[in-house]
Amino acid sequence: MTKAKSVYVCTQCGADSPKWIGKCPACGAWNTYVEEFIAKSPTQSQSPLHGYEVSKSKPLPLSEIQTGDEIRLDMSDGELNRVLGGGLVPGSLVLIGGEPGIGKSTLVLQTALNLKNCKTLYVSGEESAKQLKLRAERLGEARADCLIVCETSLEQIFVHIKNVQPDIVIIDSIQTIFTELTESSPGSISQVRECSAAILKFAKETGTPVLLIGHINKEGSIAGPKVLEHIVDTVLQFEGDQHYMYRILRNIKNRFGSTAELGIYEMRQNGLREVSNPSELLLTQNHEGLSGVAIASAIEGVRPFLIETQALVSTAAYGTPQRSATGFDIRRMNMLLAVLEKRAGFKLIQKDVFLNIAGGLKVNDPAIDLPVISAVLSSSLDVTIEREVCMCGEIGLSGEIRPINRIEQRILEAEKLGFQRIILPKNNLKGFDGRKLNIRIVEVRRVEEAFRELFG
Numbered sequence: 001m002t003k004a005k006s007v008y009v010c011t012q013c014g015a016d017s018p019k020w021i022g023k024c025p026a027c028g029a030w031n032t033y034v035e036e037f038i039a040k041s042p043t044q045s046q047s048p049l050h051g052y053e054v055s056k057s058k059p060l061p062l063s064e065i066q067t068g069d070e071i072r073l074d075m076s077d078g079e080l081n082r083v084l085g086g087g088l089v090p091g092s093l094v095l096i097g098g099e100p101g102i103g104k105s106t107l108v109l110q111t112a113l114n115l116k117n118c119k120t121l122y123v124s125g126e127e128s129a130k131q132l133k134l135r136a137e138r139l140g141e142a143r144a145d146c147l148i149v150c151e152t153s154l155e156q157i158f159v160h161i162k163n164v165q166p167d168i169v170i171i172d173s174i175q176t177i178f179t180e181l182t183e184s185s186p187g188s189i190s191q192v193r194e195c196s197a198a199i200l201k202f203a204k205e206t207g208t209p210v211l212l213i214g215h216i217n218k219e220g221s222i223a224g225p226k227v228l229e230h231i232v233d234t235v236l237q238f239e240g241d242q243h244y245m246y247r248i249l250r251n252i253k254n255r256f257g258s259t260a261e262l263g264i265y266e267m268r269q270n271g272l273r274e275v276s277n278p279s280e281l282l283l284t285q286n287h288e289g290l291s292g293v294a295i296a297s298a299i300e301g302v303r304p305f306l307i308e309t310q311a312l313v314s315t316a317a318y319g320t321p322q323r324s325a326t327g328f329d330i331r332r333m334n335m336l337l338a339v340l341e342k343r344a345g346f347k348l349i350q351k352d353v354f355l356n357i358a359g360g361l362k363v364n365d366p367a368i369d370l371p372v373i374s375a376v377l378s379s380s381l382d383v384t385i386e387r388e389v390c391m392c393g394e395i396g397l398s399g400e401i402r403p404i405n406r407i408e409q410r411i412l413e414a415e416k417l418g419f420q421r422i423i424l425p426k427n428n429l430k431g432f433d434g435r436k437l438n439i440r441i442v443e444v445r446r447v448e449e450a451f452r453e454l455f456g
Contacts, residue, residue, distance in 0.1 A: 008033040009189050014227045036190045037183045070256065073168070073209065076114040079265060079274045080107075083236060083249050085257015088168070091207040092256065093200050095174075095229065097214040097222040098238035103247055103267060104213050107238060108170050110139050110271045112146045119145045121166035125152040125176030139271040152186065154179040154195050158202065166208065171199070173213040175223060192224035200231050229253065240267075244360025246281075247272065250301070262301035279305040279417055282359045288387050292379030295390040296371035297410040297422065298363055304406065304413040306390055308358035309368060311375035316352050327357030328372065329364070336373050336395055343399030344447055346377060367404040369395035370423065373447065374454055383455050390414050391423035391450070399447050403428040415439040423450055 007016045010033055015026035020033050072087025081087050088094070098104045105127070112120040113136060124132060129148050136146075149160050154177055161169060171177060177195045178186040185191070196212070203210045212232070215223045222229060229235050233255045240247040249263040264275040275281060283306055287293045292311045297304065316322070325333045333355055340346050353376060357363050370393035378385050392410055393401040403425045404410075414422050415437050426445040434441050444450045 006035050006037045009036045009225075011189055011224075012226045014189075014193070014225055034189060036188060073118070075111055076116065077111055077274065078276065079249060079263030080111060083251050083261050083263045084234065085254055085261070088209050089233070089256045090209055091203050092209050092233040093196075093203050093212065093231070094209070094234040094236065095212045095214050095222065095232040096236045096238055097216050099216060102238055102240060103265075103272060104238050105172055106135065106139070107249075107265075107272055108172065108211055108213060109135060112168070112170060113140055113143055115143075115146075115168070117145075118167045119164070120147065120168045120170065121161060121164050122146060122148050122170045122172070123157055123160070124148065124150050124172050126172060138269075152176050152178060154198060161202070161208075168209050168211070169203075170211045171213065173215060174199075174228070175215050187224070189225045193227055196228050196231060239362075241360040246275070246278075246359055246361060248300070248361070258302070260302045262303060264303075277305075278303075279307075279413060282307045282361070283417070289384055291382045291384050292375050294371040294375040294378065294385055295387075295419070296363075296368040297390050297392040297414055298365045298368050299406050299410065300361075300363065300365065302406075304409040306413060306417060306419075307361065307363065307368075309371040309375045310356045310358055311372070311379045312352075312354040313348065313376060313380040314352050316350055321348075321350060322352040322354070324353075325355040327360065327362045328355055328368075332369075333372065335397070336369055337376070339395055339397060339399055339447070340373050340376065344377075344451065346380065348376070348380065351380070366394040367392040367410075369393060370401060370447075370450060374450065377451065377455070381455065385454055386421075388418075388420040389423065389454065390419045390421075393423070393425045393444075393450070395447065401425045401444055401446060401450065408432055411437065411439065411441065423453060 007018060008020045009016045010024040010026065010029065012029045012032045013024065013027040015024055017033060023030050024032055070089055072089055074087050075081050096104055096108065109122065112122055129150055132148050147164060151157050151160065174192060174196060175187040178191050179194050179198065182190050182194050199210055217223045235253040237250045237252050238247060239250060245267050247265040247267055251259045251261050253259060264278045265272040266275050294309045296307050296309050298307055323330060323334060337348055337353060341348055355372065370391050373395065374385065374391060392404060394404055396402050407424060407428050411422060411434065419439055421440045421442060423442045423444055426443045442453055444453060
């Protein structure tokens with residue numbers, strides 16, 4: 001019996017080495033080499049795609065290549081269609097990643113059950129058929145054209161696909177699938193690489209779209225080799241807090257559309273519900289008389305929505321002030337507190353500051369800097385901000401309010417929700433005529449001007 005040969009493979013770039021090394025010479029990453037066992041290269045008869053071979057293509061000049069509108073499959077989900085760029089492209093390979101229990105399997109199963117006149121093959125490598133049946137009953141009516149198979153062997157999966165001839169294939173998850181052509185265990189670098197490459201070849205040659213579910217590691221990136229994200233056409237990140245009801249489907253990579261789109265869902269007992277207007281759900285209906293609440297006009301992807309920024313400032317009980325932020329970068333909050341103390345003259349060095357973005361969202365938009373310091377100052381002074389006022393603006397270290405992007409969308413969203421006044425950076429409305437709008441626009445240059453507008 002021949003001894004199995006092993007090599008060390010970089011999990012970031014896929015480079016291999018006969019021995020373990022600390023730093024990858026190809027990509028420069030540290031401690032990314034893992035040992036993998038390799039086998040002989042498969043012959044044509046051993047290929048798991050045997051029976052799908054087509055004639056070889058020939059090179060063509062660009063002038064002879066025919067183009068036209070790409071035909072897309074309607075997923076019966078407005079948020080998912082938006083993130084995909086208008087629908088699912090035939091022959092595309094889509095990877096959906098997210099934390100355990102966030103709702104990845106619920107999302108794809110609910111989508112499969114809602115598809116009309118479309119035969120779907122759901123390949124489950126983690127759950128039994130009975131578990132999927134119970135989940136399908138909770139989500140809605142089970143459809144006859146949604147077929148379930150529990151299988152982890154790639155060769156057997158292609159046999160089922162050849163017999164069923166589905167319109168869409170869903171694999172849950174890619175880390176549980178293995179091929180007999182590789183001797184390593186399922187979920188290893190070589191298994192994920194070989195299986196995903198074979199699935200990609202099947203999708204491109206047959207024109208069948210495939211949805212893959214992927215696990216993530218402790219760093220938050222998709223587990224497995226980095227080449228997995230390179231070979232797929234679309235990478236979607238399903239994120240959110242398990243203790244809150246809202247989920248965000250974020251587009252990280254898309255060869256057939258924009259990566260600036262995102263979809264918002266609400267997790268309910270009977271599945272995920274599309275949130276077409278997140279602003280109305282993220283705003284508390286009545287916060288009149290409460291200090292420490294400021295309404296921010298934020299942008300996530302290309303979608304504007306208004307959210308509540310909540311702050312609580314209290315005297316430090318143990319002499320050492322605490323700084324805590326939920327849904328916001330704690331380092332940026334410390335910088336804003338330093339600007340508030342240095343430029344505006346408000347002493348917060350002996351006070352605890354707690355910040356929270358309502359709804360469990362994580363917002364990275366720098367335009368919510370002005371609502372953050374306004375909420376902090378409102379709580380410190382115990383003065384209420386009027387409920388008809390919203391604001392947006394990036395704060396610089398010298399206390400100036402810097403211009404932000406997509407200002408027209410922010411104003412129109414605030415007007416649509418009935419706000420009467422919006423505070424914006426100075427000279428951020430060049431070429432925009434807001435005289436016909438039913439909202440008063442207040443332009444400020446520094447934080448002191450914004451505070452005088454809010455608190456008098």
